Amino acid sequence: MPVLANHAVLATAASAIGGVIAVVLIGGFFIAVVANMRKGRAEVGSELELAANRKPYLSDEELEGSKLDRTLGFGLVLLIVIAVALPIYWLAEPGRQSGAVEQFDKEFVSRGQTIYDVKAKCSDCHGPKGVGGVKDYTLLNANGDFVKQVSWKAPALNTVLYRYSKDEVKYVLNFGRQNTPMPAWGALGGGPLTEQQLDNVIAYLYSIQLPATDSQDALQKEIDTVCRPDANNNCTIDDPQGHWKTLGEALFNMGEFDGFAAGAYSCARCHTAGWSYGDPQVAGGGGQLGFNLTNGSERRQFETADQQQVFVSLGSELGKPYGHGGIGDGQMPGFGVNPTALIPKDAAATGMNPAQTMYTQDQIDAVVAYERSL
Ligand code: HEC
Numbered sequence: 001m002p003v004l005a006n007h008a009v010l011a012t013a014a015s016a017i018g019g020v021i022a023v024v025l026i027g028g029f030f031i032a033v034v035a036n037m038r039k040g041r042a043e044v045g046s047e048l049e050l051a052a053n054r055k056p057y058l059s060d061e062e063l064e065g066s067k068l069d070r071t072l073g074f075g076l077v078l079l080i081v082i083a084v085a086l087p088i089y090w091l092a093e094p095g096r097q098s099g100a101v102e103q104f105d106k107e108f109v110s111r112g113q114t115i116y117d118v119k120a121k122c123s124d125c126h127g128p129k130g131v132g133g134v135k136d137y138t139l140l141n142a143n144g145d146f147v148k149q150v151s152w153k154a155p156a157l158n159t160v161l162y163r164y165s166k167d168e169v170k171y172v173l174n175f176g177r178q179n180t181p182m183p184a185w186g187a188l189g190g191g192p193l194t195e196q197q198l199d200n201v202i203a204y205l206y207s208i209q210l211p212a213t214d215s216q217d218a219l220q221k222e223i224d225t226v227c228r229p230d231a232n233n234n235c236t237i238d239d240p241q242g243h244w245k246t247l248g249e250a251l252f253n254m255g256e257f258d259g260f261a262a263g264a265y266s267c268a269r270c271h272t273a274g275w276s277y278g279d280p281q282v283a284g285g286g287g288q289l290g291f292n293l294t295n296g297s298e299r300r301q302f303e304t305a306d307q308q309q310v311f312v313s314l315g316s317e318l319g320k321p322y323g324h325g326g327i328g329d330g331q332m333p334g335f336g337v338n339p340t341a342l343i344p345k346d347a348a349a350t351g352m353n354p355a356q357t358m359y360t361q362d363q364i365d366a367v368v369a370y371e372r373s374l
């Protein structure tokens, strides 16, 4: 209420000032009219003496001499001004425009950051700058009854545009992920953010994507920590927690125990029920979002490992058929050469395949071999 009252006071002050100005203006106008009429009345005498157009003008010499020179001189100066100013304007215009675009982008990113850190608090779950995190969550059964309290992995987002296109990310933002801590954010899914705000957040996500080499180096370091594969892709260290037998198995479950990137590089977070909250059921047996991959069920779609490698590498696209009878919805990420993903900023400098982002081809092969053994 005090706020409202303040507004009212401000409003009255503003209208009072406006009223005074209006009175002064109207009063001044009438004074001017009266003064003018009085002046007019004083004008007496014949038209011949007083007509304004009858005053003597410049002589011919003056008109064609100094007066003409002066006018031509003015023209010349103006012409020079235009001749110089226009090209300068024209030269500077592209710079001004790209500057404006850059400024606009910065504005977009900073608004997105505000949404990420403050308004929607994505950072509470996905970590500052999208490094990944966990969130407490209450598991309910189909009837909505309490099952248990869990900590759910919220995948790192600093590589999300390497596995998904912008539109695919927007889809997740719009609709969230059913029965996970990830709510629907977009108005389309009944969430609080407008289309514009989603674009802002995505612009911010663009700005925090890791250099792709950093992403690959981090994954390689993690592989060396939990598996250290030999030439046959069998793990040579007994990870105290994982006991992964092969590189493929380690990749499939990447981050299960130590929370590396909160599972962003794993398959199990979608294809193994319970994986994301530390209660994994049958590995690859079907999860929150992804299908059952066990007992050769994926061979329903892919007869050969080659075909499957291509699919895991590219990911699915909305409405695009894959395998024998699959229709993609864009939610299976592309882990290798993803045609719809962001091209990393460092691609040209490092000579890497600009579209090879999450996994290398060897890693794709290894994970597919593991999958086909399930
Ligand atoms: C309350 C916690 C929480 C908040 C807040 C939250 N998320 Fe999520 N988000 C999650 C979880 C958990 C998942 C993974 C769900 C699953 O297991 O499939 C997820 C998944 C995602 C994904 C899919 C990533 C992938 O690789 O599968 C994106 C993109 C995403 N969130 C973006 C955002 C953005 C942007 C915001 C803020 C507008 C946000 N999230 C806010 C918890 C959260």
Ligand code: HEC
Residues within 6 Å of the ligand: 252, 265, 266, 267, 268, 269, 270, 271, 289, 290, 291, 292, 293, 297, 298, 300, 301, 308, 311, 312, 316, 317, 323, 326, 327, 328, 329, 330, 331, 332, 333, 335, 367, 368, 371
């Ligand atoms: C963010 C969730 C998610 C992650 C992570 C994920 N998938 Fe998927 N996957 C899906 C979805 C969803 C589908 C179904 C296709 C679609 O709807 O686009 C799918 C389909 C598949 C299929 C085809 C199965 C069929 O029967 O149609 C294979 C094979 C597969 N994924 C393998 C993998 C591998 C290997 C990884 C890890 C490198 C992985 N997925 C990671 C969500 C995911």
